[in-house]
Amino acid sequence: MADALQRLVSLLQQLPSIGEKTATRLVFHVLASPPEYGLALSAAVKDVIERVRPCEICGNLSEPSPCSICSDQRRDASILCVVEKVQDLLAIEKSHEYHGLYHVLRGVLNPLDGAGPDQIRVEDLLKRLPGQVKEVIVATSSSVEGEATALYLKKRIEPMDIRVSRIASGIPVGGELEYVDRGTLGRALSGRREMS
Amino acid sequence: MADALQRLVSLLQQLPSIGEKTATRLVFHVLASPPEYGLALSAAVKDVIERVRPCEICGNLSEPSPCSICSDQRRDASILCVVEKVQDLLAIEKSHEYHGLYHVLRGVLNPLDGAGPDQIRVEDLLKRLPGQVKEVIVATSSSVEGEATALYLKKRIEPMDIRVSRIASGIPVGGELEYVDRGTLGRALSGRREMS
Known part of the structure; x- marks a missing residue:
């Protein structure tokens, strides 16, 4: 060849x-x-x-910095969605269900791998909160590390008098119960909501 | 994004x-x-x-032209293996079972698609044969078009007093008979050889 x-x-x-x-x-x-x-x-x-660089505010990958989401005046600056990585941000954007701003952590807490709060963008997040932000949605994955990161963020943010919510875990839309794993089913049951 | x-x-x-x-x-x-x-x-x-161009002699994709195969003096210039495309040539090279030269047709005869002898590199092939070449191995695929091309080449080359052979068709090495398709099994049986 x-x-x-x-x-x-x-x-x-x-x-x-x-x-x-x-x-x-x-x-x-x-x-x-x-x-x-x-x-x-x-x-x-x-x-x-x-050309592509992380946005200096949220960490999204972008050509201009701040990125097009951070500089979009029509977005709701009172809600901040925290994700592990840029791919997660893109997935949420595609759902067209969210109109607030983002914060990309670039990782999760993982003590075994030596990834503590200093290795992910936690301090940058805390600095952004005072003022406009009223709610932080923690959208880390529902793995052990993702949950630990969510708990850690809740502990750090709640004293600032800001609401902290967690993205819902449960059965996928269109998914067959038969093929859903035990852990997900357990979560879907304990997270059940009254039908209105 | x-x-x-x-x-x-x-x-x-x-x-x-x-x-x-x-x-x-x-x-x-x-x-x-x-x-x-x-x-x-x-x-x-x-x-x-x-940089990559078809070799002016065999049609292999190469930076230098003639390609490294055509210009390798150690290869047996008395055998020519005819293939449909460069990928087939690379596959044969990887088997390390062949030490002759090649000719890439860049297609097969396919009257329904309007691909006649002028659309593939048949004339270039015929021009290469007189002189050194003693055997042409037709290694087109064993599809209808590949077989038709092989028959056509045989008809054109045999009058030049050059041996024309066809690559063997049969069960794949390591393949389970159970999963081999009918057509391949039929070929494998009709092409059986006496055990030595």
Whole structure:
């Protein structure tokens, strides 16, 4: 195989879930496409590396900083949703159910891995709260680390007289009960709500 | 999502078997990696587009032309293996079972799609044969089109007093007979060989 091909295949193989066969298939697809496509792809990868930076306020990845969410005057600045990572922010944005602001922690508390409050963006969060914020929604995942992080944040934020809520855990919409794991079912039952 | 991110996700989605979720995951992986990785990836895509060309002799994709296979004096120039596409050539090379030269047809005969002998590299092949070549191995796939192409090549090459052979069809090595399709089993049986 030509050196340039081999190099691209090797680099692609470093991406998650891409093995040698998939990498080779992708490279041949790029070669079979009009050259404009490959050149645009090359430029787009470079752009992302060179231009995209974390927003200085919320930590969202963005070209301008503050990001388009932080600088959007129509969003409700009295609610702040705390997420572990930018991907979670994007997932919530796609639901179109939330119109407040965000704070990306960039991690969770994980004492075993040595990730304490100083390793994630907790102090930045606490500094943002006084003033406008009336509610903090903790939307960390419902893993052990996510729950521990949520509890820690609650303890730190409540003395500031700000409401702290937790995103709901339960059965997925459209999901079959039969296939839902025990832990999720337990949560769904204990978190049951009266029907109105 | 930042414009540059969105653009890269859209471009990646044009690749086979990559949907929006996978594309997003790949982009975040690139962003989480050292910037050198992303810049190397960008450069490698550009290099492939700008430097890799079909070999003027066999049609293999290569930086130098003639390619490293055609210019390797240790290879047996008396055997020529005809394949449909470069990927097939790479697969045969990986088997380390073949030491002759290649000819990439870049397609197969497919009258329904309007692909006749002029659409694939048949004339280039016939021009290469007189002189050194003593055997042509037709390694097109065992689809209807691949078989039709093999028969056509046999008809054109045999009058030149050159042996034409066909790559064997049968059960895959390590494959369970139980799961082999009927067509392949039929071929495997009719192509049986006496045990030595």
